[in-house]
Amino acid sequence: CEITSFQALKQFPREKIQLATKFGIVGMKSSDVIVNGTPEYVRSCCEGSLKRLGVEYIDLYYQHRIDTSVPIEDTMGELKKLVEEGKIKYIGLSEASTDTIKRAHAVYPITAVQMEWSLWTREIEDEIIPLCRELGIGIVPYSPLGRGFFGGKAVIESVPANSFLNSNPRFQGENFHQNKNFYSRVEKLAEKHGCTPAQLALAWINHQGDDVVPIPGTTKIKNLNDNIGCLRVELKGEDLKEISDAIPINEVAGDRITDNFIRCSWKFANTPPKHSSVA
Template sequence: MSEQLEMPRVKLGTQGLEVSKLGYGCMGLTGNYNPPVPEDEGIAIIKEAFNKGITFFDTSNIYGVNFANEYLVGKALKQLPREKIQLATKFGVVKVTPSEVIVKGSPEYARSSCEDSLKRLGVDYIDLYYIHRIDTTVPIEETMEELKKLVGEGKIKYIGLSEASPDTIKRAHAVHPISALQMEYSLWTRDIEEEIIPLCRELGIGIVPYSPVGRGFFAGKAIVESVPPNSSLEYHPRFTGQNFDKNKDIYFRIEKLAKKHECTPAQLALAWVLHQGDDVVPIPGTTKMKNLHENIGAVKVKLTKDDLKEVSDAVPINEVAGSKTPTEALERVSWRFANTPLPK
């Protein structure tokens, strides 16, 4: 018998949201990096994550074809104790194509998206409701006022932002406390360390890193394992051409350090993120049971200050080749371009 891991619990924000120290990102179950998994397999993975202590599950109304991800998560929740789950979903991204990402943040859209997500998920309330990307045509205060009403009505418990700029974070938080900010954060994507993480700590906002294993890079995806056909990674700047050849060196350095810590490269990369603070809750996704267990095992990897420095130094940010965002369209809706007009 493998020892039962006691999953730590942490607080996100100052409003009382408590979650498992490791979350689970559901997006991949309905396709993106891999083909969608059969429904029963997707449900089995979500249930297994819960049985192993993960209670924080992340989805969005844009994941999967025809809202497939929310429907799938909703079906899995029917087989789990709802009151023990912290369910996060998002709204705001209306359409994603290689050339454009359409974002909508009007109050009416926020409300109708919330009502629709509640129906698809088959729940009475959403624990953490995120603005998925920022609509730069709508003052953030207007979107937040509507979300604040939804909190008052009990439809959502806590409010989150994703890919928001410092100015947008401050202004949103002034309307209603933000409990969590979801951002890309991993060993090879650390652009939020300078300004955004300190700001979140000053305001008491939790940090939820997505792609904490570098979109699978530190698990050896594309190096040891090949990239699945039709995966969005086929076009990702860091996984293609000369960039990829350069980045391989980084992987091998982490692989070497992982041996020293008697863990896998993916576990070391995830443990590094887990050690960035008690207010940091990464949400790696996976479609394989084996990888789920491996991710959960990362919670047991203990790193000292010196270890963390050694791991950081093995991935010098200026040596990472290629943009972190898969397309220019996605880059344009990232936090650097997420300021909104002032309210009239």
């Protein structure tokens, strides 16, 4: 991905681009996600990214997942050094717990926290979102279309055989059959607002605040243009409530991700105290 980005970056003045990349996930071992947040790994990943991207600095550098064996102060200490050296401008976290966000922010200001947030994934609204706002941290929702669910293709057609969604609990068997009802509800509301279900889902997240910047992924120009069209959708307070109420969270069937990724999500992302040693 970074090598591909290098080819695109060469076409534009560097100062016109806001570049974000991340480190932390090393790979998979058995069914576990391997995460590394040691200072040495932080630096080696950053320097590797700079080389692959062909740039002198990264605007926003995320810790992709939290290494729960390393005090967050150690990870942040190295990131702070990289800021001071001019190799990165801003620091971000992804899938971090409230405790980890607070402790990280005390070492060096966190600019953005990337979390899954969509119409059918809203758990972070209870504690994570209020904390980010209290600390002045931007919120970057990933999978704002519910891992493509509100794009509709998987619902109207089917999940492609080679898609990673086949392992997602919400897209499996009876869960998927039950969840399709939510798409129908959003589809009707989208007609009311003169947009597509995907545009309505993105407009809903955009209207959550000026500090919210969703990052819907796409591989097609048409879908990119359609996503941008969500900016034309105007929603009032009562509209937002009606859309939220169309998908009661306690009725969503299945976890948002598989067990191995749940284990490295924000719910399990506290790190050891700085003064303790991990056996």
